[in-house]
Amino acid sequence: MPDPVVKVEDVMQTTLHTIDGLASVRDAIGEMNRLGVSSLVIERRHPGDEHGVVTVRDIASKVVGASRSAARTSVYEVMAKPALTVTAGMNVKYAIRLLARFGINRALVTRDDQLVGLVTLRDMVVGYAGRTEPKD
Secondary structure, three states: OOOOEEEEEHEEEEOOOOOOOEEHHHHHHHHHHHHHHOOEEEEEOOOOOOEEEEEEEHHHHHHHHOOOOOOOOOOOOOOOOOOOEEEEOOOOHHHHHHHHHHHEEEEEEEEOOOEEEEEEEHHHHHHHHHHHHHOO
16 A cells, blocks of 8 residues: 655644845844744745745854854845745655755745745654554
8 A cells, every 4th residue: 555645734834934135144043043943034025036045054154154244244145045945735755855856954835826834854754754654
């Protein structure tokens, strides 16, 4: 019998924490610390724009590791944009493959071209295993 299909929407996080791309990296670090998260979604500047994502890893490598000032560096200078997106109805097996192919750990989730969540490799692997492994 084939494994049940686990969709991205079954394991995604629906609470999105955003920040403006013009904010300083110092502000982003403060917001990440306050919220207890390791990434923030960058808001679109206009309808034709795309979302971005800034992660602790981005800040570590592009600001701290490069000896740049967190107060004088804007989020837009270190974020990933456009952010990789997957659809809410995508099978997590394929979403995992996609993220692994690009060497990234998270993707934004869309439904009908609207941003509805964020999913990480950890979310998907743990969620997939929890729904497909036989119960003892």
